[in-house]
Amino acid sequence: MKLTKINLLNFRNCGNINISLGDKMNIFIxxxxQGKTNILEAITMLALTKSHRVGVNPNIIMFNKKKAQIxxxxxxxxxxxxxxxxxxEDGKNLKINQTDIKKVSDYISxxxxxxxxxxxxxxxxxxxxxxRNLLNIQLSQISKTYLNTYNEYNKLLKTRNEYLKILFSNSIADKTYLDIITDKLIEKAIFIYQKRREYIDLINIYIDKYYKEIVEISGLKVIYQTNIDFDDxxxxxxxKKMKHxxxxxxxxxxxxxxxxxxxxRDDFYFDFKGNDLKFFGSQxxxxxAILSYKLAEIPIFTSICETEPLLLLDDIFSELDIKKRNKLLKFINNGNTQTIITTTDLKNISKKYLNDAYIYEVKNGNVERK
Ligand SMILES: Nc1ncnc2c1ncn2[C@@H]1O[C@H](COP(=O)(O)OP(=O)(O)OP(=O)(O)O)[C@@H](O)[C@H]1O
Ligand SMILES: [Mg+2]
Structure with missing residues (x-):
């Protein structure tokens, strides 16, 4: 799939942006x-209805305006x-082809x-x-059933937790009800576990290969950690195991x-040659490693959704040395994925990777194609 046009109104510092995007690489400098991350955030919200940013002002409507639109x-x-x-200020409204869409799960795919x-x-x-949040966002995009099951699981979890408290404080409360909820919860849990297991196995097919293309060393994998050990x-x-x-x-x-x-309570970690990158990896x-994880998602999405996803890379070149910047661009340039990159400059970037790129300048919330 390709995002061919984007139009922003009063989205953070972007008063009115109206641009066409290229099918391959798009670079916002x-x-x-100036508003580079704001533009990526707007595209993420257009896709997922939520912002991906943490720790920034949640009020995305431009100061002193009543409404923002993407x-x-x-x-x-x-x-x-x-x-x-x-x-x-009252909330969000979603539309596809001018028709209101009430359920997020009908919108996000x-x-x-x-x-x-x-x-x-x-x-x-x-x-x-x-x-976990990352797994949920990605699995929800590729499977509506996952999103629905995950929401149902959370509802059951809440009910179960409440009922455990009732059972603790009220000696005449009936345990049968807990057993009924537990059985229901187990069915949802099994599905979530299986989907996450499957997804991480798929990530492991590609992640090391992509890591190697950028750094020329291999040995990266993702390890899924559940707090119940399943042999199968x-x-x-x-x-049986969960009931036990x-x-x-x-x-x-x-x-x-x-x-x-x-x-x-699930988790996963990045293993590099037997060590957890959290403790042993440089920045x-x-x-x-994370970038390789995200690149590994491209073929997964493409095969499941039968269309390529859009890749958004914010401030991608910082902390990468010149060689790795170019390796990454080469990788993107060789693929067919529509990519949107933000950066403060294109220093030391080889021009040959920019031939097909659309380049835009972002200044004070406005965008101009170069
Ligand atoms: N609701 C809002 N209304 C108006 N301006 C806003 C709003 N929210 C954030 N801003 C402003 O938008 C500006 C641009 O932010 P953005 O994060 O997009 O910058 P950037 O170009 O990505 O910069 P950097 O290179 O530092 O990452 C910031 O100065 C911020 O204060
Ligand atoms: Mg930024």
Whole structure:
């Protein structure tokens, strides 16, 4: 798929941007604080309805304005669709081809994006919920069933936790109800575990190959960590194991008043030649590991969705040495994926990789094609 046009109104410092994008590489150049990341954020919101940024002002409507709007035209196998997100102080409204879309799950598969940002270092270094969040966002884009199952799991989890507290404080409460919820929860959990396992296995098919293309050394893989050890990911084996774990830990969960086992406690880490990159990797190494993870998502998305996703790379060249910058560009240039890159400059970038690129200058919330 290709995002052919983008139109922003009062989105952060972008008052009115209306541009066409190239099918391959698009580079937004500008000094600090001009609006480069804001543009990528807008594209992410157009795709996922949510911002990918953490720790920035959540109010994305331009100061002193009432409404922000993001519009985009997406071409998928010659089918054109118009996507639209309107943001007011009261909330968001989503549209496809001018028709209101009520459910996020009916909206988000229309534009698939893979985003890389400088904050992504937290994927290696930060807490497990950051990594779970990443898995959820990506799996939700490629599987509506995953998104729905994940939401149902969370509802059941909440109910189960509440009921554990009731059981703890009320001696006449009935445990049968807990067992019913537990059985339902297990079914959702099995599906989530299986999908995450499958996804990480797919990542491992590509990640080391891409890592090697950029740094010329191999040995990277992703290790999935669940807090229940499964010998097998077959339904019945998993069901039996989970029932056993919940049975065994009933008193413990009762005392804590919460569900302590399940995919809500999942994690993964980056293993480089037997070491966890969180503790042994340099900042640059960690950055390239995450980047390779994101690049590995391209063939996965492409085969599952039968169309290529859009790759968004924010401030990609910082912390990469000249050789690696060019290796990365070569890699992108060789592929067919539509890519949007932001950078403060194109110093030391080989011109031969920029032949097909659309280059834009971003200045004070405005964009001009060079
Ligand atoms: N709601 C808003 N209304 C108006 N301006 C905003 C709003 N939210 C953020 N901004 C401003 O947008 C400006 C551009 O931010 P952005 O993060 O896009 O910069 P950037 O070009 O990516 O810079 P850098 O190279 O430092 O990453 C910032 O100065 C910020 O204060
Ligand atoms: Mg930025």
């Amino acid at each position: 500008g000094n600090n604080a 519009k985009g035209v997406v071409k998928k196998k010659n089918i054109i669709s118009k996507m639209e997100v309107n943001i007011t 229309n534009l698939n994006v893979i985003v890389f940002t400088p904050d992504d270092l937290e994927i290696v270094k930060g807490s497990p919920n950051i990594r 990911y077959e339904n019945e084996v998993m069901r 774990i919940f049975h065994k830990n009933y008193n413990k969960e009762l005392n804590y008043g919460m569900t302590m086992y399940g995919p809500h 640059g190494q960690q950055k390239i």
